[in-house]
Amino acid sequence: MSSKPNLCILNTSLSSGGAEKVISLLLKKLVNDFKVTLVLFYNDIHFQIPEAVETVLLSEEKPPKSWRKRIVNFYDFYKKYNALIKRERIDYSISFLAFPNFINALASSNNPGIKTIISERGYPSDNTSSKTSAYISKVFYPILYNKCDKLFSNSVHINEDLNKNFGVKIPLEVIYNPVEEPLRKIAADDLLNTNSSFSIINVGSVNIRKNQQMIIKAVAKLNHHSHLNILGDGDLINELKKLSSDLNVSSKVAFEGKVSNVNSYLCKSHCFVLSSFTEGFPNALLEALAVGLPCISTNCLSGPLEMLNDNEPVFIEEGEFHKAKYGILINNNDILGLVNALKYLEENEMERVHYSLLAIERSKEYFTENIYQKFYKFIIN
Numbered sequence: 001m002s003s004k005p006n007l008c009i010l011n012t013s014l015s016s017g018g019a020e021k022v023i024s025l026l027l028k029k030l031v032n033d034f035k036v037t038l039v040l041f042y043n044d045i046h047f048q049i050p051e052a053v054e055t056v057l058l059s060e061e062k063p064p065k066s067w068r069k070r071i072v073n074f075y076d077f078y079k080k081y082n083a084l085i086k087r088e089r090i091d092y093s094i095s096f097l098a099f100p101n102f103i104n105a106l107a108s109s110n111n112p113g114i115k116t117i118i119s120e121r122g123y124p125s126d127n128t129s130s131k132t133s134a135y136i137s138k139v140f141y142p143i144l145y146n147k148c149d150k151l152f153s154n155s156v157h158i159n160e161d162l163n164k165n166f167g168v169k170i171p172l173e174v175i176y177n178p179v180e181e182p183l184r185k186i187a188a189d190d191l192l193n194t195n196s197s198f199s200i201i202n203v204g205s206v207n208i209r210k211n212q213q214m215i216i217k218a219v220a221k222l223n224h225h226s227h228l229n230i231l232g233d234g235d236l237i238n239e240l241k242k243l244s245s246d247l248n249v250s251s252k253v254a255f256e257g258k259v260s261n262v263n264s265y266l267c268k269s270h271c272f273v274l275s276s277f278t279e280g281f282p283n284a285l286l287e288a289l290a291v292g293l294p295c296i297s298t299n300c301l302s303g304p305l306e307m308l309n310d311n312e313p314v315f316i317e318e319g320e321f322h323k324a325k326y327g328i329l330i331n332n333n334d335i336l337g338l339v340n341a342l343k344y345l346e347e348n349e350m351e352r353v354h355y356s357l358l359a360i361e362r363s364k365e366y367f368t369e370n371i372y373q374k375f376y377k378f379i380i381n
Contacts, residue, residue: 006088007034007379010081010095010104013044013063016258017205018177018283019096019121020047022154025178027053029372037088041077041100056084067133070099078103082110090114092379097121098137105144116148117379123302124161126278142167152378154281155302156311173378176306178371179286179363182263186292191270191352197227198346201269201293203262203284204276206234211298211333213243214275218338220247226346228253231265266291270352271345277332279303290363294355295327296341304329307362326362327355 007030014020023038024047030036031052038049039056042063049055058077064070081103085093094117095104101118108116124137141162145151150171153159162168200219204210212230219228230240230253237255244253259265266272272288274297281303288295289307297304299322305311309324316322321341322329328345330337345352364370 004033004035005091006037007092007094008037008039008085008088008090010039010093010100012041012097012100014038014040014047014049015044015063016046018280019119021283022121022177023096024048025180025368026372026375029368029376033376034092037084037090039081039084041073074099074103078106082107085111085114092117094379095119098133098141101148102140102144105147108147108149115379118145118148118151120151120153120158120162120280122280123155123158123278125165126301137166146170150378152375155306157302157306158280175375175378176366176371177281177283177286178368179283179290179366181363181367182287182291184263184267184291185360186267186356188353188356190267191294191356192349197225198222198271198342199269200226200228200271200273200342201231201265201288202228202273202275203231203266203287204274204282206230206232206236206240208236209277210234211275211277212236212240214333214335214338215273216240216243216247216249216253217335218342219252220249221335221339222342222346224252226252226342229256229265229269230254231256231259231262233258262287263291266293269293271296271342273338273342274298274304275338276300281306286363286366289326289359290366292356292360294345294352295359296321296338296345297327297329298332298334299329300332326358 009023011023027050031050037054041058043057043060044062058080085107092115093104095101096119104116104118145168148170152173152175154177156174159172202212202215219226244250266288272293272295274282274285276298278300285297299305308327314322314329316331318334319336321337328341330341
């Protein structure tokens with residue numbers, strides 16, 4: 001019989017999202033210290049699950065798009081999860097994202113011996129996709145989140161927002177997203193060679209929040225040597241393709257969709273651009289740093305300022321850019337600022353090498369082993 005404490009991870013699914021990527025990396029380490037059960041609302045699994053992890057699906061369905069359907073499912077999932085943690089004698093219940101957090105909070109009320117830990121992954125005040133989700137956040141965060149023992153997020157700005165604007169009073173901790181050290185990294189010679197084209201890359205869901213329109217508009221203002229790869233899928237793909245056509249840059253913009261070999265694309269690029277209006281702690285930016293790719297990012301809340309400038313505030317004039325400690329920062333939706341930042345990196349090859357070396361050094365702080373040590377101490381203390 002195992003002497004390890006029983007720990008449960010609760011989430012909506014293990015799809016290809018940012019929170020799911022974090023869970024997949026932490027599971028690899030958690031199995032060394034705990035008997036781990038992964039509980040998912042829906043049967044949507046993208047990442048590999050370690051053999052030592054017991055996986056429980058509360059539904060065989062795929063995640064529904066309708067809020068009404070999600071709310072209907074909520075009570076059924078709560079009953080099933082509450083029964084599971086009693087049956088398995090769970091010691092630590094850790095949940096990610098709002099609805100799993102709500103269920104975890106309700107379970108804590110009926111299981112006083114369990115330690116409930118919740119995780120917020122996006123900037124709450126800017127992370128509402130509809131009026132329904134905004135209402136749910138404002139009403140239920142202060143009621144339910146405060147029933148749990150403690151909360152961790154991936155940004156100091158998220159915690160400040162939760163405390164000031166959502167009335168969350170339980171202990172709050174910041175544990176940044178982990179990243180695995182890539183097997184292949186960029187060599188300086190790769191960044192010096194721009195004879196064919198200056199290769200720009202963006203990775204992420206294709207939606208309004210990620211604002212890939214900004215990059216396409218910037219590429220339209222650059223010379224003919226630039227080329228943009230957009231990796232990812234989403235609702236705005238067709239709209240972005242039309243924009244590329246309207247701006248006569250279809251030959252300079254490639255939509256690669258979801259790919260399994262993201263790092264190989266990163267290693268063939270000269271520059272990574274994060275164009276988001278808002279983030280939690282962007283995995284795509286972190287993964288670009290880890291391969292040594294020079295990065296340009298909007299100074300959005302939250303994540304980029306912490307990652308690229310040690311969270312030291314900066315002021316950036318419209319149309320300009322800021323050379324931060326580990327990358328380049330621009331203002332949200334500032335197309336001219338992005339154009340100027342891209343021109344700077346394209347025309348200064350030694351700056352590309354400079355930021356490549358800094359990126360690799362910076363990423364070491366976020367390697368899975370380092371982040372997990374903080375996470376483990378947070379759980380047991």
